[in-house]
Amino acid sequence: MDELRIGRWNWTWPPKFPKWGPRKRTNFRIGMLFLLPWTIGFLAFTLYPMLASFIYSFSIYHPRAPLEWIWFQNYTDLFKDKLFWQSLYNTLYMVIIGVPLTLLASFFCAVLLNLKVRGQSIYRVIYFLPSIVPTVASTILWLWILNPQVGIMNNLLGIVGIKGPNWMTNPAWSKPGLILLGMWGMGATIVIYLSGLQDVPASLLEAAELDGANWWQRLWHVTVPMVSPITLFNLITGVIAQFQYFAQAYVFRGFQPLGYPLNSTLFYSVYLYQNAFLYLKMGYASAMAWVLFIIILVCTLLLLKVSNRFTYYAG
Amino acid sequence: MKSKLLALFSLVIVASMLLAACGGGNKAADQQVLRVWIQWGDNPQQIQTLFDKYTAETGIKVEVTAPLEEDKILPALTGSNPPDVLVLSGGDLVKSYAKEGLVTELSDIIKTGGIDLTDFFEAPLDQCKYGDQILCLPWGTDMYALFWNKDMFEAAGLDPETPPATMEQLAEFADKLTKTDADGNLTQVGFLPDQGWDHSDLYVRMFGGFWYSDDGQHVTANSQPMIDSLTWQQQFYTKYGADKVLAFSSGWADQYMSADYPFYTGKMAMYVDGEWMTGPNFISAFKPEASYGVAPFPPPADHPERANTAVVQGTVAVIPSGAANKDASAKLLAWMMSPDIVAEEFCFNANLPTSKKAAQDPCFTANPKFKVFTDLMASPNATYIITTPISLEFNDAYGLVFEQAVHTGADPKPLLDQLQTDFEAKLQDALK
Numbered sequence: 001m002d003e004l005r006i007g008r009w010n011w012t013w014p015p016k017f018p019k020w021g022p023r024k025r026t027n028f029r030i031g032m033l034f035l036l037p038w039t040i041g042f043l044a045f046t047l048y049p050m051l052a053s054f055i056y057s058f059s060i061y062h063p064r065a066p067l068e069w070i071w072f073q074n075y076t077d078l079f080k081d082k083l084f085w086q087s088l089y090n091t092l093y094m095v096i097i098g099v100p101l102t103l104l105a106s107f108f109c110a111v112l113l114n115l116k117v118r119g120q121s122i123y124r125v126i127y128f129l130p131s132i133v134p135t136v137a138s139t140i141l142w143l144w145i146l147n148p149q150v151g152i153m154n155n156l157l158g159i160v161g162i163k164g165p166n167w168m169t170n171p172a173w174s175k176p177g178l179i180l181l182g183m184w185g186m187g188a189t190i191v192i193y194l195s196g197l198q199d200v201p202a203s204l205l206e207a208a209e210l211d212g213a214n215w216w217q218r219l220w221h222v223t224v225p226m227v228s229p230i231t232l233f234n235l236i237t238g239v240i241a242q243f244q245y246f247a248q249a250y251v252f253r254g255f256q257p258l259g260y261p262l263n264s265t266l267f268y269s270v271y272l273y274q275n276a277f278l279y280l281k282m283g284y285a286s287a288m289a290w291v292l293f294i295i296i297l298v299c300t301l302l303l304l305k306v307s308n309r310f311t312y313y314a315g
Numbered sequence: 316m317k318s319k320l321l322a323l324f325s326l327v328i329v330a331s332m333l334l335a336a337c338g339g340g341n342k343a344a345d346q347q348v349l350r351v352w353i354q355w356g357d358n359p360q361q362i363q364t365l366f367d368k369y370t371a372e373t374g375i376k377v378e379v380t381a382p383l384e385e386d387k388i389l390p391a392l393t394g395s396n397p398p399d400v401l402v403l404s405g406g407d408l409v410k411s412y413a414k415e416g417l418v419t420e421l422s423d424i425i426k427t428g429g430i431d432l433t434d435f436f437e438a439p440l441d442q443c444k445y446g447d448q449i450l451c452l453p454w455g456t457d458m459y460a461l462f463w464n465k466d467m468f469e470a471a472g473l474d475p476e477t478p479p480a481t482m483e484q485l486a487e488f489a490d491k492l493t494k495t496d497a498d499g500n501l502t503q504v505g506f507l508p509d510q511g512w513d514h515s516d517l518y519v520r521m522f523g524g525f526w527y528s529d530d531g532q533h534v535t536a537n538s539q540p541m542i543d544s545l546t547w548q549q550q551f552y553t554k555y556g557a558d559k560v561l562a563f564s565s566g567w568a569d570q571y572m573s574a575d576y577p578f579y580t581g582k583m584a585m586y587v588d589g590e591w592m593t594g595p596n597f598i599s600a601f602k603p604e605a606s607y608g609v610a611p612f613p614p615p616a617d618h619p620e621r622a623n624t625a626v627v628q629g630t631v632a633v634i635p636s637g638a639a640n641k642d643a644s645a646k647l648l649a650w651m652m653s654p655d656i657v658a659e660e661f662c663f664n665a666n667l668p669t670s671k672k673a674a675q676d677p678c679f680t681a682n683p684k685f686k687v688f689t690d691l692m693a694s695p696n697a698t699y700i701i702t703t704p705i706s707l708e709f710n711d712a713y714g715l716v717f718e719q720a721v722h723t724g725a726d727p728k729p730l731l732d733q734l735q736t737d738f739e740a741k742l743q744d745a746l747k
Contacts, residue, residue: 148565166561
């Protein structure tokens with residue numbers, strides 16, 4: 001059958017591995033058989049929908065009539081659509097402000113949770129607990145925390161003399177409110193950082209200490225570089241997650257229309273959802289999905305490229 | 316040889332799984348189970364019990380799925396095995412579905428099922444008509460009226476038994492009923508025009524228009540009634556500082572089903588709400604001692620003839636065009652629309668019946684507060700929400716204009732002009 005040449009390997013199907021005995025070959029086939037459920041799932045529920053959405057993105061989608069080909073018009077319309085830009089702005093806000101804040105906060109939490117103090121495991125549990133609360137439940141909880149009349153947040157701010165904002169009805173404060181909600185549930189990021197902190201060689205820290213480095217210098221010059229691959233990982237997964245931000249915004253508006261207040265929570269995925277399932281513009285929504293895919297791809301590649309300068313891989 | 320057998324075997328598995336995933340449609344034709352999907356369902360078990368009666372009468376099993384997230388509906392309608400009857404929360408999307416051929420025109424179904432259209436109240440039925448087509452049938456209906464807190468009226472020196480007679484008087488009453496503390500923060504609000512959600516449909520009708528022309532062929536977003544409605548609603552926010560009103564009322568919608576609802580706790584004196592509030596599951600469950608009145612929303616002073624104007628909303632039933640057995644769907648739909656079943660279902664939920672015969676049931680007339688709504692339904696000024704194939708998109712865009720005008724005090728005219736320009740073009744495009 002077909003041969004595919006990649007590097008120094010000649011791939012044929014079924015694969016011929018000259019050194020393999022019959023037993024190994026059987027094992028290989030059985031292994032492949034075990035992979036089959038995943039393969040089917042991937043082909044039918046991931047690859048096929050992706051290809052279909054790519055094709056739909058060049059058309060006006062009619063569920064019960066042939067597609068109407070309009071080629072790039074969905075894409076050109078997107079760039080003229082005010083709401084598209086608004087949703088992109090809202091999403092970038094979450095990426096550019098939310099992700100670094102969350103990284104910084106979770107790093108410092110992890111540093112604190114890495115200190116050797118009595119009852120440390122209890123603190124770790126406390127910080128991790130919020131991240132196992134289901135998204136919808138935690139969002140509804142935060143609706144109440146941020147309530148300007150009875151919410152605990154503005155009451156606490158009031159104690160220190162700050163008059164808290166209208167978190168849910170003021171368009172300038174709705175996204176910061178959502179970022180706070182996200183930071184409350186950053187337990188998974190903390191745990192990843194914590195594991196990274198525990199991999200920082202004690203010998204390096206001790207050496208720095210002997211050289212007279214204080215706590216801050218050890219943190220900045222030893223710990224931070226040593227966990228930089230973890231930072232990169234958390235950064236990229238955080239950026240991707242924020243670009244796809246949906247569930248919290250869907251719940252946060254309460255009984256108000258999506259995007260409330262004043263379209264300040266109309267995130268990219270929310271607007272995509274509206275177009276697909278409420279306005280029945282599946283072709284347009286597919287084009288949006290592909291534009292988002294390209295944006296995320298470019299951002300990820302850019303981060304990987306730039307990261308060479310600040311990421312240190314031991315060994 | 317063996318490996319080819321294995322490959323073939325895998326292929327068969329893949330193919331059969333894919334077929335199983337896509338098939339479905341074939342077996343629907345000879346099934347004896349009908350499926351009813353209901354988007355809005357507080358109490359799925361009760362609805363199932365209702366449809367079990369159909370099984371008892373005919374031997375045909377009915378499976379009820381309720382409630383449904385809105386994103387489940389489009390895939391169901393486009394898939395090969397849609398439900399036999401689908402009940403939507405409102406008529407907003409019916410014309411969009413019809414445009415894509417997803418729902419059946421019901422004239423034949425109405426004939427086959429022997430459904431008596433003269434038994435329907437006109438307003439809810441009219442929302443389902445499109446030219447001479449009938450795209451849906453209304454099932455349960457909601458209407459809205461003015462609720463006022465009698466204790467708060469008394470405390471403000473107003474007659475607790477007399478609601479405002481005009482929209483202008485309502486604004487005067489609201490001002491008397493609004494209180495602020497020394498810092499200008501609200502402690503009590505007289506009237507919130509959009510408590511719960513936006514009620515612009517009612518106010519625009521009171522000012523004598525709507526955001527579409529009556530035939531649904533044109534957008535009339537910047538017509539005078541639209542401007543009047545937003546200007547009238549604005550005052551309840553701008554007079555006291557929109558931010559202060561928003562801060563005071565923040566989170567109220569989430570207290571709807573609790574004893575803390577501001578209408579009971581003396582924080583909000585008047586607002587607009589639906590008939591179900593007067594039934595057994597709301598005010599009498601959460602705050603039985605609440606002393607309140609209900610009256611039709613008042614007309615503007617210079618148009619007394621618009622008294623008893625009310626806008627119907629509520630659930631509508633459609634039959635997906637992919638439904639396997641249209642005759643079976645027709646019979647089930649006719650059964651659902653029969654006065655006895657309508658009376659039973661909406662008596663239970665304290666919603667308005669769409670059937671005139673069912674409305675005679677003492678359940679809908681015995682409670683004088685509920686009867687306000689039953690009477691509104693029969694009012695010649697009862698009307699409906701005009702819909703088009705772009706209704707949802709328009710509603711969202713209007714929602715933004717509403718927020719800008721009412722919650723930030725922006726001048727409605729230029730916003731509505733822009734809305735008009737954008738959406739008249741979209742509507743003409745969609746109607747092509």
